Amino acid sequence: MSVELPLLARGKVREIYDASTPAAPDRLLLVASDRISAYDHVLPTPIPDKGRVLTQLSVWWFEQLTPVLESFGASHHLISATDVPDDVAGRAMLVRRLEMLPVECVARGYLSGSGTKEYARTGSIRDVALPAGLVEGSRLPAPVFTPSTKAEVGEHDEAIDFAAVVSAVGAGRAEELRELTLALYSRGAEIAEAAGIVLADTKFEFGLDGDELVLADEVLTPDSSRFWPASSWSPGAAQPSYDKQYVRDWLTNESGWDRTSTPPELPDDVVAATRERYVTAYEQLTGRSFA
Numbered sequence: 001m002s003v004e005l006p007l008l009a010r011g012k013v014r015e016i017y018d019a020s021t022p023a024a025p026d027r028l029l030l031v032a033s034d035r036i037s038a039y040d041h042v043l044p045t046p047i048p049d050k051g052r053v054l055t056q057l058s059v060w061w062f063e064q065l066t067p068v069l070e071s072f073g074a075s076h077h078l079i080s081a082t083d084v085p086d087d088v089a090g091r092a093m094l095v096r097r098l099e100m101l102p103v104e105c106v107a108r109g110y111l112s113g114s115g116t117k118e119y120a121r122t123g124s125i126r127d128v129a130l131p132a133g134l135v136e137g138s139r140l141p142a143p144v145f146t147p148s149t150k151a152e153v154g155e156h157d158e159a160i161d162f163a164a165v166v167s168a169v170g171a172g173r174a175e176e177l178r179e180l181t182l183a184l185y186s187r188g189a190e191i192a193e194a195a196g197i198v199l200a201d202t203k204f205e206f207g208l209d210g211d212e213l214v215l216a217d218e219v220l221t222p223d224s225s226r227f228w229p230a231s232s233w234s235p236g237a238a239q240p241s242y243d244k245q246y247v248r249d250w251l252t253n254e255s256g257w258d259r260t261s262t263p264p265e266l267p268d269d270v271v272a273a274t275r276e277r278y279v280t281a282y283e284q285l286t287g288r289s290f291a
């Protein structure tokens with residue numbers, strides 16, 4: 001695959017290109033690959049159609065979340081998911097180039113990962129006190145805004161408190177980010193729940209187009225969110241990942257990989273089962289068949 005545009009950035013599983021032209025300046029192309037990462041490593045075996053499924057899922061979520069965005073006087077950055085180069089058809093989004101805000105806007109509806117560790121230490125998540133007795137996987141009394149910094153490629157995002165968001169973007173914009181993040185998460189969680197999926201948490205990125213707040217990046221995908229099968233949700237232990245559990249289980253229990261060396265190739269059955277999870281998530285959420 002070669003996109004004949006200037007490459008601006010390469011993430012673990014995605015690339016971003018300059019798609020501006022004199023007639024249409026300030027445009028980017030976000031391209032999703034079939035690469036999958038696990039345990040902070042990009043695995044050598046691609047998952048066929050992962051890039052297309054997650055791109056089409058973002059496109060669908062942009063449609064679903066537009067009423068929430070409009071209620072805040074905000075919008076999203078998607079211009080087109082069809083007006084893209086042939087060799088990335090279906091797995092690329094033409095978007096508006098924004099002035100990106102330096103905050104990862106994370107919303108958590110359930111206790112998991114770093115949130116559980118913070119709660120165990122402090123009885124709260126950031127400045128939100130939580131009731132006693134919560135465990136890994138517990139649903140929180142209300143979704144919590146847990147912002148972080150945008151780490152350099154390959155680094156981990158760092159948790160920041162609301163005051164740090166205020167310092168970065170100003171008080172009014174910080175409050176707007178928190179409220180919009182929580183509203184978008186709640187709408188997404190409501191739609192996902194109806195499809196049998198627990199949206200445990202998610203990360204949004206926003207930018208500015210002039211003074212307008214704009215939802216950017218990918219949205220509510222299994223790469224930017226924790227998706228759990230609702231049927232197996234059982235607080236008290238790590239919840240199975242909707243999309244990556246086959247990969248994690250094989251790497252942990254079958255492959256003999258030590259998690260420090262180069263990860264091994266995935267067996268065909270794990271690849272096929274993982275592809276099926278992505279397709280099923282898309283079809284369950286959208287009610288559309290994945291072509």
Ligand SMILES: N#Cc1c(N)ncnc1-c1cnn(Cc2cccc(F)c2)c1
Nearest residue numbers: 009010011014015016096097098216217
């Ligand atoms: N979305 C968006 C966006 C926008 N609409 N305007 C300006 N900048 C960005 C932008 C810059 N970095 N990223 C993260 C990112 C995404 C995909 C692949 C990568 F390598 C890195 C997003």
